[in-house]
Amino acid sequence: MAYYTFNIGHPPTTAWWQENLARGVITAGWDGEAGDRGDQVLNQLEEGDWVLAYCNGPGFVGAGRVLGTGSYQLHKDVPEGSLSSHQHERKVQWGPFVRDVSHGIRAAKVGTHPPRQTKEHIDPAVGETVIVLLAERAALEANEPLPALGDWKYWHVLEAVRALGGSVSVKEITTWLGENYPHEDSSDARDNACLLSVNDANRRHHDHGRKDFRTDQGNPKDALYRVGRHRDVSYELYDPSVHGFWDILEEDGKWVAKQLEGPVSPVDHALREARVLVASEPVPPIGNDHDARVYELRAVALREGQSDFRAALLDAYDRKCAITGCGVVEILEAAHIRPYRGEYTHRTDNGLLLRADIHTLFDKGLIWVDAEGFVQLDEKLSGSEYGPLRGHKLRAPADPAVQPHAEHLTHHRKHTARLPARQGES
Structure with a gap:
């Protein structure tokens, strides 16, 4: 099983995106002929792969599992009533999604870049983060209760810190996990807390797919702040207005967590995020x-x-x-x-x-x-x-x-x- 960002256009209307959802498909254009690039892009997908639908500008709008190659279809003509010129399609079992494309999730929010091609492989951890955030946003869109953070265990650690409040030890986290996820092995709670901690240099060893650990990009995995050293540590929720911005840098052959900037006011944080969103506007794939x-x-x-x-x-x-x-x-x-x-x-x-x-x-x-x-x-x-x-x-x-x-x-x-x-x- 693999995760792929799939660019669905620049920009599709909400009605066009809802057409994909209603028909249960992901589509591709090009020449509308057998063997062309649209055919290849769709048929390279394996059954069960995740496709993360990406709308240039708004960002990720939906995630779904690809069905078997027998669900691929090349239409002789554009399907009647379609809002797109695409003739290639493949069936997808859509999972979490937003109906309004303006509610999409920007690539910078999950620490990745907008797709430079129609279909791009994406790190599974980033893909899972997108799925979690889409589920949250879909719940807000429908005025429903927020879902759990997700099935990856590091989200459960974050859930524990949020539930316990304040600065909590690994022992307290492990105890909470044992009570709330009794069938889950929580022996790696420290490692998962490390992965989420902005000022722990070892996080890079637990998140191999991530290339940039700057915490001013809005990545949801920049979630905790470590207090203390060695085994005597505790964790609290990361807040840029209290803890500032951090990065993991190499100095004299060693990786260190370095504070790039001191505590940042909410105004400055919002201004920075606005600039990041503008800078992340993608160049769309051109067929x-x-x-x-x-x-x-x-x-x-x-x-x-x-x-x-x-x-x-x-x-x-x-x-x-x-x-x-x-x-x-x-x-x-x-x-x-x-x-x-x-x-x-x-x-x-x-x-x-x-x-x-x-x-x-x-x-x-x-x-x-x-x-x-x-x-x-x-x-x-x-x-x-x-x-x-x-x-x-x-x-x-x-x-x-x-x-x-x-x-x-x-x-x-x-x-x-x-x-x-x-x-x-x-």
Whole structure:
């Protein structure tokens, strides 16, 4: 069994992705002929392999197990009613997935890169992490209880530290695991805690598939912080605002855990994450000259449209962030309230001028605007530097024609912030 990232397009619409789900398939294009690259890509997969569907931009949107080679089909013509031009397909038993592609998981979030080809092998540990995060996000999308972290034992160690709270010893972790996973061998609890600990140089020996151990990339395995040395150690949840950023580096022939930066405020952390997401935007796989030309023209249109969109919002909001009032133009960004779906969404009434970190949190649904125009926050931000923003009145433009449309803000609350399941909307 292997894990593969499978690029499904740039970008597919939510409707096209749901077509894949409804038909239970993964598809490929190229010439639509037997033996072409699309045929090869699908038939190189073994029954039982995992395919992690990746949408350029939003990221991973679904994971599924490939069915036998007998489920492969080459359509003579594009299936009637299909939103794609693909004629090659193979059946997939889809597992965890999000229905809205805007809820995808960025490659940087799991410590990998966007696919450079249609199908790329991915480390099993990274693949399992993607599956876990997709299950969590799918539960949030459906307003259901969060699932367990996953079946890999290092997630169980993290679960133990979260449940016990504070700084806990290996003995305490092992005891908790024995009570909650009695049929599981917990003798490697120390090794699994090491794998998750940002300041333990030995983690590289327990996570061979990972190449970059910088903790400013949003990897979910950067989860614990080790306190103490040798056998007398304990573990607590990693928090960049308390522990700073770390990396595993080679110095004088030895691997050491080195702090790259001291404690980082939530604002700086969000700004850093925003830059990482921008830098991780992939170059899509290009199957032929037509694909290359389409991508080039689309990129030009996006650049031109985004520039005009931002300029209009700068004018509308008097060059200040709509939520914080920040006037540093260099870090003010044009945020779509409803996700970008083409040039028509570059409307001033579908935009907010936001500071870069606020833009990131708004897109994640951690900040939203309630029906009365007041700023609201997810409980995750309670106690952070963003806390004082709760209850602030949105700084709307004076001109009603360019004010954010109430229907767009409602759409953001429902589909991005996933209200009314969340608390805090007044």
